[in-house]
Amino acid sequence: MKELSTVYNFLDFAGTFVFAISGAVAAKQKGMDLFGITAIAFTVACGGGIVRDVCIGVIPPSGLTNWRYLALAIIASIMTVGMYSVVQRLNRPVIFFDALGLSLFAVTGASKTLVYFHNSEIAIILGMTTAIGGGVLRDILLNRIPIILDREIYALAALAGALVVVVGKYFQWSDNWVQLIAIVICFGLRMLALTFHWNLPVYNREKTPH
Amino acid sequence: MKELSTVYNFLDFAGTFVFAISGAVAAKQKGMDLFGITAIAFTVACGGGIVRDVCIGVIPPSGLTNWRYLALAIIASIMTVGMYSVVQRLNRPVIFFDALGLSLFAVTGASKTLVYFHNSEIAIILGMTTAIGGGVLRDILLNRIPIILDREIYALAALAGALVVVVGKYFQWSDNWVQLIAIVICFGLRMLALTFHWNLPVYNREKTPH
Amino acid sequence: MKELSTVYNFLDFAGTFVFAISGAVAAKQKGMDLFGITAIAFTVACGGGIVRDVCIGVIPPSGLTNWRYLALAIIASIMTVGMYSVVQRLNRPVIFFDALGLSLFAVTGASKTLVYFHNSEIAIILGMTTAIGGGVLRDILLNRIPIILDREIYALAALAGALVVVVGKYFQWSDNWVQLIAIVICFGLRMLALTFHWNLPVYNREKTPH
Numbered sequence: 149m150k151e152l153s154t155v156y157n158f159l160d161f162a163g164t165f166v167f168a169i170s171g172a173v174a175a176k177q178k179g180m181d182l183f184g185i186t187a188i189a190f191t192v193a194c195g196g197g198i199v200r201d202v203c204i205g206v207i208p209p210s211g212l213t214n215w216r217y218l219a220l221a222i223i224a225s226i227m228t229v230g231m232y233s234v235v236q237r238l239n240r241p242v243i244f245f246d247a248l249g250l251s252l253f254a255v256t257g258a259s260k261t262l263v264y265f266h267n268s269e270i271a272i273i274l275g276m277t278t279a280i281g282g283g284v285l286r287d288i289l290l291n292r293i294p295i296i297l298d299r300e301i302y303a304l305a306a307l308a309g310a311l312v313v314v315v316g317k318y319f320q321w322s323d324n325w326v327q328l329i330a331i332v333i334c335f336g337l338r339m340l341a342l343t344f345h346w347n348l349p350v351y352n353r354e355k356t357p358h
Numbered sequence: 359m360k361e362l363s364t365v366y367n368f369l370d371f372a373g374t375f376v377f378a379i380s381g382a383v384a385a386k387q388k389g390m391d392l393f394g395i396t397a398i399a400f401t402v403a404c405g406g407g408i409v410r411d412v413c414i415g416v417i418p419p420s421g422l423t424n425w426r427y428l429a430l431a432i433i434a435s436i437m438t439v440g441m442y443s444v445v446q447r448l449n450r451p452v453i454f455f456d457a458l459g460l461s462l463f464a465v466t467g468a469s470k471t472l473v474y475f476h477n478s479e480i481a482i483i484l485g486m487t488t489a490i491g492g493g494v495l496r497d498i499l500l501n502r503i504p505i506i507l508d509r510e511i512y513a514l515a516a517l518a519g520a521l522v523v524v525v526g527k528y529f530q531w532s533d534n535w536v537q538l539i540a541i542v543i544c545f546g547l548r549m550l551a552l553t554f555h556w557n558l559p560v561y562n563r564e565k566t567p568h
Numbered sequence: 569m570k571e572l573s574t575v576y577n578f579l580d581f582a583g584t585f586v587f588a589i590s591g592a593v594a595a596k597q598k599g600m601d602l603f604g605i606t607a608i609a610f611t612v613a614c615g616g617g618i619v620r621d622v623c624i625g626v627i628p629p630s631g632l633t634n635w636r637y638l639a640l641a642i643i644a645s646i647m648t649v650g651m652y653s654v655v656q657r658l659n660r661p662v663i664f665f666d667a668l669g670l671s672l673f674a675v676t677g678a679s680k681t682l683v684y685f686h687n688s689e690i691a692i693i694l695g696m697t698t699a700i701g702g703g704v705l706r707d708i709l710l711n712r713i714p715i716i717l718d719r720e721i722y723a724l725a726a727l728a729g730a731l732v733v734v735v736g737k738y739f740q741w742s743d744n745w746v747q748l749i750a751i752v753i754c755f756g757l758r759m760l761a762l763t764f765h766w767n768l769p770v771y772n773r774e775k776t777p778h
Contacts, residue, residue, distance in 0.1 A: 207624065212690040293501045413632060478635075
């Protein structure tokens with residue numbers, strides 16, 4: 149299973165990097181300086197995992213101790229500032245890897261939680277938190293309503309991925325297969341939602357003054 | 359004391375449910391989808407308690423492991439979306455149970471903290487955090503200034519409730535009586551403030567450009 | 569070294585008080601009541617340290633158990649409300665002690681983290697978090713983009729202070745000297761940036777619609 153672990157590591161770094169890019173682009177558009185951009189990039193990339201680790205008692209949170217994540221956030225920020233036209237052209241790969249990162253973070257978040265507590269609810273909530281927490285923190289820092297709570301099947305795809313992990317644990321299926329299937333389902337759901345513009349229904353938006 | 363514990367359980371669920379309703383209504387008014395509404399409802403209902411548990415080292419936080427809270431948030435969200443006219447007519451009971459939830463959360467939050475640390479300050483701060491933390495998180499997510507920090511004797515009532523618990527502990531009065539008295543004081547203060555429109559003074563609001 | 573410790577204690581209280589003043593002034597300008605002002609003042613003064621303590625497993629966080637910090641926040645709030653003209657005339661000392669508080673918090677935050685974990689990255693991140701976390705939380709609560717992420721060499725000065733602590737630990741220099749040098753560097757950098765209006769470059773602010 150060594151190959152699989154290498155694949156996961158690559159996906160983890162790719163997902164982290166893409167999350168960092170999305171944070172850096174949003175911060176740059178708000179006119180922040182290089183430090184602010186890096187801070188937001190790091191928050192998006194590691195924020196969800198840090199909240200998860202605090203909630204399951206993994207002290208210190210792994211996002212704070214692995215210098216690779218910080219390095220990825222710094223590289224993403226410098227790229228965003230220095231090669232903005234390149235980053236903009238990366239739009240398609242970014243959406244692709246963002247969906248991959250979402251899937252991976254949801255699945256690894258739920259799995260890591262299950263290692264510490266045999267409780268389905270916390271695994272589902274913290275799997276989702278790992279996947280979408282960084283984006284929510286980014287939008288709080290940039291002073292806007294978290295779009296993740298307001299967008300096409302995004303958080304719901306993370307929910308599906310975490311759910312598959314919990315169900316697989318319940319039936320004691322092989323961890324590797326469960327994680328692979330969960331990632332495929334979450335990723336597929338997100339890509340289908342993007343392709344066909346699936347949305348959850350929204351209620352009386354037009355009737356309410358914002 | 360079995361009956362008292364049943365009463366507390368009922369109040370706990372009623373308070374949680376009403377807090378969830380208040381979150382769901384606010385999220386619906388911002389035009390969120392069903393997922394966003396549920397996420398905000400859950401945050402209001404459990405956010406304060408989760409922050410408290412992280413600060414006193416109760417890992418995992420009980421708000422994340424008791425499926426009843428999540429179920430209450432989901433029911434509150436579905437009700438808010440599907441039966442909005444009913445929920446709107448619940449305005450009076452909501453204010454009533456919101457005050458009850460506030461009292462109960464302040465008192466149980468302070469009591470739970472005292473079980474872990476014999477320190478008055480942390481019990482008072484975390485009692486208040488349990489009671490008002492969820493509402494503060496709701497307003498941060500909905501991108502507005504926390505109204506709880508800006509409204510009639512609300513947080514102050516929670517402070518009073520937590521304070522009674524700490525004083526009672528100091529004089530070693532019976533826990534059950536102390537909690538009952540603390541709830542009555544907090545609840546009474548809040549209802550009186552609502553009835554007579556008591557407010558803390560506000561300073562130079564009109565003079566300052568926002 | 570007893571004298572040095574007295575000096576640090578004085579600086580710690582002065583820094584906490586000035587941070588609390590800055591929070592109280594911002595909250596007053598937003599038209600909050602006395603409770604809201606105190607809550608924001610306490611958040612600015614202790615928020616960064618509480619986040620740090622949660623991340624390194626110091627439970628309960630020391631900001632929640634030392635009544636002196638709460639007392640300082642209350643005094644700062646009452647002063648801000650009752651003697652606003654005095655507080656406004658304190659503008660220069662406030663900037664001076666704010667820079668001192670920043671330096672001290674960055675250095676003590678990084679040092680405290682190193683006591684628990686021998687890991688440079690977490691010490692740097694949490695040193696900065698201690699110094700600027702309270703200000704970031706203040707701006708989130710007041711519903712604006714954290715100015716700390718967007719201002720003259722402020723967070724960067726905190727970074728420099730934390731970095732010196734980590735480097736000093738690596739070479740096993742005397743703790744007291746390292747902390748003193750780190751404080752001087754962080755404080756000097758901040759005061760120089762203020763004097764000469766140093767800023768990190770900002771990218772395409774004018775080109776982007778907000």
